[in-house]
Structure formats: C-alpha cells, structure tokens
Amino acid sequence: MPYIEVDNLDDPRLDAYARLTEAQLRNRLEPEKGIFIAESIKVIERALAGGMQPVSVLMTPEWLESAASTVDAIEKAAPEEGGIPIFVAPENELKKLTGFALTRGILCAMRRPVLPSVEELLDRVDEERQRKAQACGIPDDGRRRVAVLEGIVDHTNVGAIFRSAAALGVDAVLVTPTCCDPLYRRAVRVSMGTVFQVPWTRIGESVRDWPAAGLARLEALGYKTAALALSDDSIALGDEGLAACEKLALIFGTEGDGLSRKTIEGCNYTVRIPMMHGVDSLNVAAASAVTFWELCR
Template identity: 35%
Template structure:
C-alpha cells in the first residue's frame, strides 16, 4: 500500500480526479468527459476498491484514511485493490474547495470505467442457482436507479438489465444511493432504441425466464404472476408513466401489487423491491402450485 501524501493546495493537479464533483458540465464522472467512477464514504469506497473498476486515487480526511487503512489490513481484497493506489490526505476546507461542496463523509475515491459486459456475458456468468433478474425501461432518475440496485443486492437479484431511456448507472449519485452495490450487481444495457430494445426479451424467454411487467393496469396479482416460474425477470418502468405498451406487450404477464383504496402505485424502486421479494420467495418457484 502506498504511503499517505498530505496535500494542502486545492489547485494541486493530483486532486483533479475528484475536482468539480458538483458541476453540471465538468464532473469527472461524465461518460463523455473523464468518465470516472466516483465513490464517497467509508462504506462505499471499500466496495469500489473491491470491484472490477481500477482505482486511480483515494482522497480523504486523516481519520477516514486511517479507517480505510485499517479496513485493508482486515480484508485482503481491499488490500489488493489498494495496492499501488495513491492516498491523498486533505483537510475539510481543501476537499470542499476541490469537490465544489462540503463532503461530510470525508472520503472519496476515483476509478476508471471498464468495458461493460454484454447481456449474454452477464447472463452466462450468473450462478446457476440464481432465479431472478431485474429489467428497467426509461428509469431516468439517478436516485431511483441507485435505490433499485441496493434493493437488488439486498434481495439476491442476480443482475439488472437496462433498456432504452435509463440514466447512467455509474453516475456519482447512483453509486452513493446504491451504497456501492451498483459496483457489485452485474448489469448490462439491452441493445436497441425506445421501440426496439424489447426484442431482447425473447432471449430471456429462451433462457427460461418469465418476463413479468409491473403495472397497476391488470387484474393479475404479482403473487399469481410469479407462481410456478422457474426463473423470473421483474420489469419496471419510469416513475409516473411506467412501462411502455411496447414493453408490456413483449412481456409474458402483467402483474400488479394490490393497493389500499385511494392509492394506485408505489415508487419504482419500492415496486421493484416488492417484485424481487415475491419472485425470490421459495413458493414462487414451486412448480407444484397452480401456474399462471
């Protein structure tokens, strides 16, 4: 592990990887710019270090860097990921000046993006025992994507596939809201545009997935939709409009979450979490139960 280097000048070019994090047009995580992956905080930064993304530097307050060094001493994966990575110690004022806002978490790391795997590579790499994946269409809100990946990780979902219109899953806010799980849950973009990406759902069907379109506009409950399915692809759409008709027509079944009177829908990440839970429950795979 590299020794810690103290930096007091906010203009030091060694800090450029974490500069202007709050800027709309100069952020280093913009795919068309530096295209870096940014992680914040003592919970998320070790997950970045342990991920497939090669870390370029870690910048933080003295106490946070000391905690990271302790974490590396206890975890050989973190230690290996930190090997050769420069560690820069800064004070609060310097980091706020560099990042563009006061980072109360006191620890930030930058990593290079790596080529994204194809849908085929992601599905081929799943554990044979994994039965559930997520499919997104038009989810453009970064916080919703982050929350969805966190839910996917917590509920044992094997992968998340992104259809047309989804926001960048490696945007800084997504990484933060997901608690770094977007760096761990495999994901891939399904090829095609707004009215054509749905053709890829037939490939899921060929692999034994039942594609379940989450929508309030059906009489089929989620419980019935997943019952007896060997594998399930839970598909959700944008906050508000939901899934397009193209996507729902390409699904095997439309499913609703029964709601209390006077309500009609839930936040997309919450809906997906309920779908994931229902699909991963032992009863959902019980082929002896009544199929849809």
Template identity: 50%
Template sequence: MPILRVHTLDDSRLEVYTKLTQHQLRNAIDPERGIMIVESEIAIRVALAHGLEPLSLLVDEKKLAAMEDVVAQLAYEVPVFVMPHALASELVGYKVTRGTFAAMRRPAQADMTTLLRTARRVAVLEGIVDSTNVGALFRSAAALNVDAVLLSPECADPFSRRSIRVSMGNVFLVPHARFEGVWPLEGIEQLHAAGFTCAALALSDTSLTLDDPSLKEHERLALFFGTEGDGLTHSVIDGCDVVVRIPMAHGVDSLNVAAASAVAFWELCR
C-alpha cells in the same frame, strides 16, 4: 505512497474529482479506460473487496484514521490525498459528508448473452433516469436474490457517483448489462428467446396481484420497472406476457420505483 495533503480544490491533481463530467469520466470513446468516482467508506471497501482497480484516494482528514487499513493495502503508486474537512464539504456541496472518495477504473459491463444464459430472476429497467432510484434498486436487488439488472438504452448509469453511493457499493455485486438495438421490441424478443417470462409491473384491469401463485411457477422471470413519471410504456406492457400489480391500501395507486422493486423482489425472487 506518502500521504499528500491538499488545501484547495483548484489543485490540478484533483481534477478527476472536481472538473470532469460524468460523461468524461465514463469516456465513451474508450470505455475500457473509463473512470468512476466511488464515494463513502462502505462503497470503497466493497469495490476493493471485489477487485476493482483504484487510481487515487481523496479523504477528509477527519476520516483518515478510519481508512488506515484501506490505505495500507493500496499499491505504492496509488496517491492518497488528504483534505481539510471544510474542503470536503465544499466538494460535495453540503456540510454533512462521508468524506471519502476514490477514483477507480470502471469495471467492464457484463455480457448480455452470458447473463441471460445463467440467470433465473432479472430486473429490467425502462427509462429510469434518477440515479438515486437506480442505486436504491441495485441495493434491493443485491439483498433479495436478483441475478442481474438489465437497462434500457436511456437509463441512468449504475456506476455514476450517486448511484454507487446510494447503493452502498451494491452496484458492484449485481451484474448488469444495457440492451442495444430497437427498444423495447428487440429487448423483449431477446428475453423470450432465452426462456424468460416477461412481467410488467403496472396498473391494469387485467393484472395479476403480486402474490398470485402462478408467478412463482416460472423458471425464468424478468420483472419490468418503468420510469419515475409515467411508468412503463404501452409498448413494453403490450409486449410482456403478464402484467403485475402490488395491492395497495388507502387509495394509494403506486409506490416509488425503488420501493416497488424491493417489494417485488421479496415476493418473487426468494
């Protein structure tokens, strides 16, 4: 496919990048035809290395030389659009931009039953709606040996553009699935049935510290992390087998969920 130069964001060929909402990209009516926008050279390379299907590429002209090998491996029918640097900044809304985007087919969500059958350490996210936090958590999960990430029904989409970018493509390395049914009752029951000990990361007078040796004795451990504002709900904490806290200094009571997850993964998933 020849390089196609574009000079306006009103070009109808760019609508997947400029016009469609996250909901429209995800295509709830027909998820198998859903699309995601992968932003940054690193994330695009990770996605392609894991066999994800590209539909088109949109590149800042200043980044084209660095992407030549990527362009060369694309199928002929995959269009490569090249835009002026100023247009790339306009697209993302700020001057500093990585300047590389790909529209790609969304991979199928992993099967929950299969994940629970094979995993030993999983992260369970309840109500985390900030896609930056979700992306950062996936990056830590990939680096620190987490087998899967499980999401409550209202969590942000790991395949949103921001989550993918913040994770540096690591959302493609760690399988994830979303709980269905009554949350959290049926979700915790499903984990217990699969042999997991459920550990809530929360502040509690009866909590264990993260370095408590007993936590590493569990063959299968599910680590629960709560929403950015209030943390885990009482129903999740009550349903878990143990409550765990990260010891703090200087009167600090908690960490951002992305930072807390990295600390917990390092201690319990090695």
C-alpha cells in the same frame, strides 16, 4: 506510499473529483478510460471486493487513521506497480464538493468495468447458481430472477433498487439505454455499494435496442417477462402462475409515466401490486422492493 498533501481543489490532479462532469467521467468515446467515484469506507471496500480497480484517493487528514486499512487495501488493488496517488486535502476544501458531508472523509476514483453482454451476464448467473447449489449439496431448482430498469432517470431510485436487489436475492439487473448510469456518484452512494455486488449490464446501446429487440433477447434466453404496470388485464403480484416461472424478468418503468405501451404489450405478463385506501401506485424503488420480496424468496 506517502500521502500527497494538497491545499485546495484547484490542483489539476483532482479534476476527477472536483471538475469533470459525470458524462466526462464516463467517457463514452473511450470507455476503457472511463472512471467513477466511490464514496465512504463501506462503498469503497465493496467496490474492491467486486474487483474494481482504483485510480486515486482523496481524503481528509482526520480520516488517515480510521481509513488506514481501507487505504492499504486500495494500494494492494492498484494495477500499477508502486501504488496510486493518495491525496490529502483540508476538510473545508472537500466540503465544497457537492454531497461531501455524506462521504465520511474518503473518496476513491476507480476504473469503470467493461460490461458483459446480456447473454454473458446471464450465463454467469446460471453458473453461479449451479455452483452455490452444488456447494450446498442440493439440486439447482432453475429459478432465476432478473430486474430490468426501463428509462429510470432518478439516480436515488436506481441506487435504492440495487440495494433492494442485493438484499432480496435478485440474480441480476439489466438497464435499458434510457436508464441513468448505475455508477453515477449518487446512485453508487444510495446503493451503499451493492451495485458492485449484484451482476448488471446494459440491455442495448441505443433506443432502437429496446423494447422489441431486448424482449426478444430475454425470450431467446428462456425468460418470461413481467411488466409492472397498472392495466385492466393485469394479474396480482401473488399470482401462483407468476411465482411458478423458472426464469422471470421483472420490468420496472420510469418515474411518473411508468413503462411504455410497447413494453407492456410485448411482455408475457402485466403485474400489479394490490393496493388499499385508494392508493394507485408506489414509487418505483418501493415497488421493486415489494416485488423482489414476493418473487425472489
């Protein structure tokens, strides 16, 4: 498909990139029309591999050659016959976009996926683990590890947690109603596209759905729940009983305040990471990486 040259970002066809807020992109009233923005070749390619549907592309002339194979893959994944618009704008114009210097020359607007229910998602996790075990000729050991993000509002932390989850073998991520959107532009960028590799969904749509109702859903699915929190009755991360749990949901709290009291009281375990030199806690992204390394091996 021929490229569409635009002189500046005032073109209304570029609203998704230049003017719409993240809330408008998400389109809560009509979720099927919601979109998100993927930045850089690697992130876009991971999004395509994860089945995301492209809507349009915005790039600079300097990247036409190096991004040619990625653009070709985007056009092949386009749901409409005849491809999608590929806009080309001067680099000095794209630099007006916040964070464009980190995008490496190409942006892609993509359709937001329809999220499955928690039950559907964890059923898929079971099927995938069983399939992989069968392919390897070994029995499925039944071990499942999911991460639950309660009220984490920093998009950088959410992106970093997804990247650790992908790298260290977490089966799925569940985000509570008060957690920020994993498809927010910065979260996607920081995750390096791993948000499209790790299965995830929301556990509830409103604050009434968490923690009591959400913890009950996990229990019904056979999961033990572990709250990562500082508490007098907490157990150490290396506890053998914790590691022996077949299905375990690891719950991480918001920056600063951590998990709510109701969440901690409703969990089967309260878990702490042993510290030295008087340090009381780690940043939630760092804490998640340590926890995944210990319990997801």
